[in-house]
Structure formats: structure tokens, C-alpha cells
Amino acid sequence: MKIVSSYVREQKRYTKNELKNIFSFDEAGVEKFIKNLKAYGVLKSVKNNTAQLEMTDLLDEDIEITDETAESGDCLYVFTYVGVITSGSRVIKVYPKYLLSQKEPLTEMKQVIKVLERYSNSEEQIINIFNGDGDNRSFNILAVILFLLNDYYEYGIYTNxxxxxxxxxxxxxxxxxxxxxxxxxxxxxxxxxxxxxxxxxxxDDKDYFKRLHECVLTECSKQLHDAQLDELFGIDELVLSEEILLDFGDKDYILERLHKELNIQFNTRRQILLKTIYTYISQERRMLEENDGISMFGTTAYHAVWEKVCADVFDNKLNTTLGQLKMSVPLADEFKSRSSEALINIIEKPKWKGIDMEEVDAADTLIPDLISIPQINGTDHFIIFDAKYYNIQLEKGKSLRGNPGVGDVTKQYLYQLAYKDFIKAHNISVVKNCFLMPTEKNEIIKKGTARMPMLEALGLENIQIRLIPASMLYERYLAKGKIDIGLLEL
Incomplete structure (x- = not known):
């Protein structure tokens, strides 16, 4: 069986023939491939026209077209995912849309994979054992393999x-x-x-479960190596056992032994490990098998990852209580009674009042992405950031595209208005607004500004645009470090 492992870019528009060539399919094979990926929500189809070819994002108004239209070849295909997907003997490595250079981004993707792993852990996400639901439900063998290998490198072999x-x-x-x-x-x-x-x-070196664990890890490592993914995930090939699963008995016997061990094992980590091994063996599925199931490691919402990275690296204070904010002045008297409240709670909620009822607050209100209150050259700054996962085109002689919408711009002004009293009470003289967007370049780029004259006239700060080297931010995020906000030169 020939394994085809190729890179594609998130949000890029591909024709059917391009996918056919990239992944070495015949006509029937590529049709099945496309239908399968669409069923799991990682591939969308849009109309094949000039406007779509120039788009850098899949917008809400880009209504997905039907499979019948797709079969006519009159459409383009868009990967709405970042990470790794396996579908039969095809390994699809989807890299983020801001990587525009025409090269295989192995180095960049290795870093992205590490970011996805840390993000997943920080969000306390569980192992996604299955993808999809109903008829499209599929065992996620890749996620299980990665869990087992990473667990081994952190905790070692299961021992009694x-x-x-x-x-x-x-x-x-x-x-x-x-x-x-x-x-x-x-x-x-x-x-x-x-x-x-x-x-x-x-x-007990001869313990049944120790040997079983070593056998499963060796098999998992071989599968990852065969899929040409061990280097991407930074996992060395393991050879811990020369045994095969059949040496431990048939499937039912192995599962019965695991079930009995679970009943007497009260260590939480060991229970999770045993349950994962149980699932791995019970499913009897291998990566790269020719079937309709797919395995995935990644996300269809990479914008949320970008927001999380920016929030951590730029020292987000939204969830910090007022009493814990480190400013050059003490908390103002009018806010001392709220010292245990988070900075985000200062923003007013809409108030609703019916003709015959008392006024009530709405449940939701404006929520900025992140706010930093750094001291730069001894002066307090109040900086309102919005992490925008966009590929903006803002150059002379080119049309504007890939830009945040009017709602994003107006909200950014309103965030400053929402904190106006807090800023004034603490004599903060420097207030800045900024969109943070990723770039594959190695330096911070001052891209320009966005403004609305009617809101600018209220004395509110216009929104500056900074393209931030994604690799630099990821490096700080993975090291749990911060960035010097002064480097932005706002």
C-alpha cells in the first residue's frame, strides 16, 4: 500500500484536479476522499469564481454548495482545519493560512503541533476517541496513539x-x-x-500489563513512523518489545484481563492509561487502513488558538481582580469596593425594561480579547488588544481584503469607552488600541490603522495594526514567557 503524505494550506482554494494530483488519486478515489472529508467537517466546497480565488477566509456568506454541484467540477475546496488528518493511506498536513511561502513548512508545523498540544492541555480537553457522530462516527486512532506515546514519555512504562x-x-x-x-x-x-x-x-519485570503496554507502544510507534508523522510530532521511534498482541491471547481475553486490572487499580493516571489501551485493542483499527474513517489531531477553530497565544504572551489582565492589578498608583477609592472583581466585570451590561416591569441586566456584554496594563518607561499604559486571525491585504495599488469587519472596528472603540471611568480614575494618560495578526515574517510589521471618524471625534484611540511573527509568539507561549509590549511601538 502506497502512503501519500502531503501538505495543504488552511483556507486556500483547491480545485478537484489539484487535490487529485497532490494526493495521487484517480477520479473515483478523489471523489470518495472529498466526500469523506466533507462529512467530518474539515473540508468545505464553494463556488469556483474569481472572487473566491482571491479570498483568504471562508466567510459566513460563502454558502457551501452541494455534492451534486461538486461533481460537476464547478467548485473549489477549502480546508477549514489546522493539524493532521489521516484518511485511508493519505496523510493530510494542514498548515495555518498565514504561511504563504512556497515550501514545505516542516519546521513551522512542528512548532504549530507543540502549540496545539499545549493549547489542548490548557483547555483541559479530553482525548477525542471518536470523530463525528451517527453514520460518520469514526475511531480517532491518531489521537489515541499520540496520547499513549506522550503518556509514556512523561510517566514511563506501566508497572505493578x-x-x-x-x-x-x-x-x-x-x-x-x-x-x-x-x-x-x-x-x-x-x-x-x-x-x-x-x-x-x-x-515485576514479567508483569502481563507491563509487557502489554510495551507491545502496544511499539506498535503505536511503528504506525506513527509508517505515516511519516514521527518527525512532525517530535516523537522518537520506540522499539520496546518483540512481542505482538496475539502473544497475549485473543482480543476477548486481553480485554477481560484489562477489565479486571481496572477494578483493582485506584491510581487515576493508571486508570486512564488502562482504559486507553482497552479502547485501542477493542477497536482493532489501524492508521492508514483503506476505509471511510478518519483520524485527526488539530482544530477547526485555529482562531481560538491564536487568541489564547496572544492572551498569554501579552499578559492579559481581563480576569485579574482589580486589587491585584500592578499599577504605579493604588486602586482608586471609587473602585476599592470592587477590588475582588475581575477587570472584565467593569464593562456595563445592556439594561432592559418592559412597560410593567423592573429594569434587568442582560446576561452578556462586550468582551475584549485581552487588555494589558504595562508600565513602559515608568508610565502606565492601558492597551486594548484584539487578536485577529486574518491575512490582511493593505498595500498601495491593491484592493483591501482579509480585513476585520465594521463590527470588529466599532467594538474596539467601544472597549475604550467601557473603561473610560477606570482609566480616568487612575490617571492613565496613554491608551492604545491594536489588532494583532499573525505573519510568517521574522519581524514585527507596522501595517497601518483602522479608524472611524465619528468615533475618533469622541476622543477615542484609532486602531493600530501590527503583524506579529507567529513563530516568536509561539516560542514565548511554549516557554510560558511574556513579550515586551514596547516592541510594538504603539
Missing amino acids: SEDIIEINGEGEILWGKTIDESFAMIEDKRPYYMELYTGKTVE
Whole structure:
């Protein structure tokens, strides 16, 4: 079976023939491939026209067209996903849309994969054992393999151990048992024990579950290597066992043994591991098999990842209580009664009042992406950021496209208005508004500004646009570090 592993770019428009060539399909194969990916929501089809070819994002008004239209060849295909997908013997590596250089982005994708892993952990997402639902439900073997391998590198092999007590052994001395049960000789008023009770933990190297774990890991590692994904995920090939699953009995016997072990195992991490091994064996599915199921590691909402990265690296204070904000002045008197409230709670909620009822607050209100209150050159700054996952075109001689909409622009002004009283009470003289967008370049780019004259006339700050090197932000995010906001030169 020939394995085809290729890169495609998120949000790029592909023709059917391009997908056919990239993934080495015949006509029937590419039709099935497209239908399968569309069923799992990672591929969309839009009309084949000049306007769509120039688009950098899939907009709400880009209504997806039907499979019948797709079969006529009168459409374009868009990957709405970032990460790795396996579909039969095809491995699809979807890289973020801001990577525009014509090259295989292995280095960049390795970093993106690490970011996705940390994001997934920070959001406390569980292993997605299955993709889709109903007729499109598919066992996500890739996610299970990655979990098992990463778990091994963090915690090691599953072991069953036994605590034993010896006399004059090499383990830790058990003084309580020694004093209670051993004979002591007294010399110069000091006790000397001829026999010391010692304790140690002995691991059973021949344990069934230890061997099973090693066998499963070896098999998982081989599957990842065969799919040409071990380098991308930064996982070394493992050869821990020469046994195969059949050496442990038939499937029902192995599952019965795992079930019994689960009943006597009370360590949470070991329970999760045993359950994952149980699922892996019970499904009997392998990556790269020719079937309609797909496996995935990634997200259809990479904009949320970009927002999270920006919030962490730019030291978001929205969820910090007022009393914990570090400003050059103490919390103003009018806000001291709210010192335990988060900064985000200062924003007013819409108030609704019926003819015959008391006024009530709406449940929701304006929510900025992130706010930073750094001290730059000894001066407090109040900076309202909006992390925008856009490929903006804002150059002389070219039409404007890939830009945030009017709602995004007006909200950015309103965020400043919402914090006007807080800013004034703390004598913060420098207020800035900024859109943060990713770039594959290595330096911060001052891209321009967005403004609405009627809101500018209210004394509100216009919105500056900065393209931020994604690789630099990811590096800080993965190291749990911050960026010097002064580098933005707002």
C-alpha cells in the first residue's frame, strides 16, 4: 500500500484536479476522499469564481454548495482545519493560512503541533476517541496513539510493584518496626541494633500489563513512523518489545484481563492509561487502513488558538481582580469596593425594561480579547488588544481584503469607552488600541490603522495594526514567557 503524505494550506482554494494530483488519486478515489472529508467537517466546497480565488477566509456568506454541484467540477475546496488528518493511506498536513511561502513548512508545523498540544492541555480537553457522530462516527486512532506515546514519555512504562521488608537490606531503614521488633544492645547509654528492618519496592519485570503496554507502544510507534508523522510530532521511534498482541491471547481475553486490572487499580493516571489501551485493542483499527474513517489531531477553530497565544504572551489582565492589578498608583477609592472583581466585570451590561416591569441586566456584554496594563518607561499604559486571525491585504495599488469587519472596528472603540471611568480614575494618560495578526515574517510589521471618524471625534484611540511573527509568539507561549509590549511601538 502506497502512503501519500502531503501538505495543504488552511483556507486556500483547491480545485478537484489539484487535490487529485497532490494526493495521487484517480477520479473515483478523489471523489470518495472529498466526500469523506466533507462529512467530518474539515473540508468545505464553494463556488469556483474569481472572487473566491482571491479570498483568504471562508466567510459566513460563502454558502457551501452541494455534492451534486461538486461533481460537476464547478467548485473549489477549502480546508477549514489546522493539524493532521489521516484518511485511508493519505496523510493530510494542514498548515495555518498565514504561511504563504512556497515550501514545505516542516519546521513551522512542528512548532504549530507543540502549540496545539499545549493549547489542548490548557483547555483541559479530553482525548477525542471518536470523530463525528451517527453514520460518520469514526475511531480517532491518531489521537489515541499520540496520547499513549506522550503518556509514556512523561510517566514511563506501566508497572505493578510490591513493597517488601527485609532484614539488613539495602532499602530505607524502617525505624518504627526496628525499634518495636528488634533487639537492641546498649552501650554508653546508646542503643545499637544488630538487625535493621528495611523496606524497598520491587517491580515485576514479567508483569502481563507491563509487557502489554510495551507491545502496544511499539506498535503505536511503528504506525506513527509508517505515516511519516514521527518527525512532525517530535516523537522518537520506540522499539520496546518483540512481542505482538496475539502473544497475549485473543482480543476477548486481553480485554477481560484489562477489565479486571481496572477494578483493582485506584491510581487515576493508571486508570486512564488502562482504559486507553482497552479502547485501542477493542477497536482493532489501524492508521492508514483503506476505509471511510478518519483520524485527526488539530482544530477547526485555529482562531481560538491564536487568541489564547496572544492572551498569554501579552499578559492579559481581563480576569485579574482589580486589587491585584500592578499599577504605579493604588486602586482608586471609587473602585476599592470592587477590588475582588475581575477587570472584565467593569464593562456595563445592556439594561432592559418592559412597560410593567423592573429594569434587568442582560446576561452578556462586550468582551475584549485581552487588555494589558504595562508600565513602559515608568508610565502606565492601558492597551486594548484584539487578536485577529486574518491575512490582511493593505498595500498601495491593491484592493483591501482579509480585513476585520465594521463590527470588529466599532467594538474596539467601544472597549475604550467601557473603561473610560477606570482609566480616568487612575490617571492613565496613554491608551492604545491594536489588532494583532499573525505573519510568517521574522519581524514585527507596522501595517497601518483602522479608524472611524465619528468615533475618533469622541476622543477615542484609532486602531493600530501590527503583524506579529507567529513563530516568536509561539516560542514565548511554549516557554510560558511574556513579550515586551514596547516592541510594538504603539
